[in-house]
Amino acid sequence: MLGMHERTDEEVARQVQGGDTEAFGILVERYEARLMRYARRFLPESADAEDLVQETFIKAYENIRSFDAKRRFSPWIYRIAHNEFVNALKKYLGMRTVSLFNLDVFLPPLFARETADGEVNQKELREELDRKLGMLSAKYREPLVLYYYENMDYREIADVLKIPISTVGVRLSRGRAILKSMLTDEKGGRTV
Amino acid sequence: MERNVKKIKDNILTRIRSGRVTMRPKWHFVLKALLAVVGGVLLLFATLYLISFVVFVTRQTGVWFGPGFGSPGFGALLRALPWALILLSLLFVAILEVLARRYAFAYRRPLLYSVTVIVVIVLVGGGLAAPLHRTPFRDAREHRLPMFAERFYRDFGPPPLPSRELYRGVVTELVPGGFVLEDFQGATSAVRTTPRTRVIGEKPLAIGDEVIVFGMSTGTDVRAHGIRVLPAPGE
Numbered sequence: 146m147l148g149m150h151e152r153t154d155e156e157v158a159r160q161v162q163g164g165d166t167e168a169f170g171i172l173v174e175r176y177e178a179r180l181m182r183y184a185r186r187f188l189p190e191s192a193d194a195e196d197l198v199q200e201t202f203i204k205a206y207e208n209i210r211s212f213d214a215k216r217r218f219s220p221w222i223y224r225i226a227h228n229e230f231v232n233a234l235k236k237y238l239g240m241r242t243v244s245l246f247n248l249d250v251f252l253p254p255l256f257a258r259e260t261a262d263g264e265v266n267q268k269e270l271r272e273e274l275d276r277k278l279g280m281l282s283a284k285y286r287e288p289l290v291l292y293y294y295e296n297m298d299y300r301e302i303a304d305v306l307k308i309p310i311s312t313v314g315v316r317l318s319r320g321r322a323i324l325k326s327m328l329t330d331e332k333g334g335r336t337v
Numbered sequence: 338m339e340r341n342v343k344k345i346k347d348n349i350l351t352r353i354r355s356g357r358v359t360m361r362p363k364w365h366f367v368l369k370a371l372l373a374v375v376g377g378v379l380l381l382f383a384t385l386y387l388i389s390f391v392v393f394v395t396r397q398t399g400v401w402f403g404p405g406f407g408s409p410g411f412g413a414l415l416r417a418l419p420w421a422l423i424l425l426s427l428l429f430v431a432i433l434e435v436l437a438r439r440y441a442f443a444y445r446r447p448l449l450y451s452v453t454v455i456v457v458i459v460l461v462g463g464g465l466a467a468p469l470h471r472t473p474f475r476d477a478r479e480h481r482l483p484m485f486a487e488r489f490y491r492d493f494g495p496p497p498l499p500s501r502e503l504y505r506g507v508v509t510e511l512v513p514g515g516f517v518l519e520d521f522q523g524a525t526s527a528v529r530t531t532p533r534t535r536v537i538g539e540k541p542l543a544i545g546d547e548v549i550v551f552g553m554s555t556g557t558d559v560r561a562h563g564i565r566v567l568p569a570p571g572e
Contacts, residue, residue, distance in 0.1 A: 207359070
């Protein structure tokens, strides 16, 4: 029989749903670092990332019985985190995140969907992301964080952000293009 | 970092053990999902009802045929449409879209796809259901409906006479200079033609012909700018 720490997230979640509240501590251990990283990358420095991650776990516990254990746990808890972070941006920091109506959600992409990586130099991109992420708008910053730091695929990102899968690709491409133009500007017009 | 993890974990478990944080029961989520589904279905039926009503009224009163008389007829169509009901229908469609986007089959695809599907369903369904309003309209005329229903069919039915520009009915009598028209509700109008009245049809007007008249009421009769004879069923 598998020990608790060898069980999948979904199995542990099922255990919590059954009333084993201590098992929830395992999920906290597994996801705390990841959610803190997500919070620190996505939110401005002035935000209380620790408090928001704690609230995320509280909300996850309160609503754990809405989680379908046949699905993956990771996008579910990231969705809760996304909602907490976006609410914090709006409520406490007075920041706009994504406007209610976006053409890239309404319309299918006009051109063939490119993969998020294309011909990009991965190492260089990560370095640029580390430096310039805070300068991007939330609309492009969040998919980049989830893709490059949380290693989520398009479908998972679509489930976290509740946007079309095609829109995930579009926002990743545009976010990369903006970073690239920042890099070009920085190097005085010389492309790398 | 490890100390942080322990701190957050301890804070959360302490709140859980003390009862300050509790799990919502399963029935809470089941009920919520059920309400969303029932609400969505009711809203869909309400939208189908409104659209079918608009289609029925515009076809039966002749408003639908306005564009056949050129841009003045198109203007008459726009003025006669029940805009309050159309706007209400659009609001319902928007709410249906918001409800649909809770589910992966809707939000994983561009919004245009789900909006298109909803609009096609309500337009096709509304068109197919339009004839169902014939009986309630008749019952409203004969005061056999509850007051609110009778009021609804009366208020949103054919536009009131002074402002009406399009008329649909059957020719019941030919008189010098025009004819008598009886509409689907049994009301009659005296229609006056002039040398400038444009008649669209292959044969001269005859008793029993179903026609659309585009014209203005003068108080006592309708001065026809244009008349379109509808093909008989089966033609």
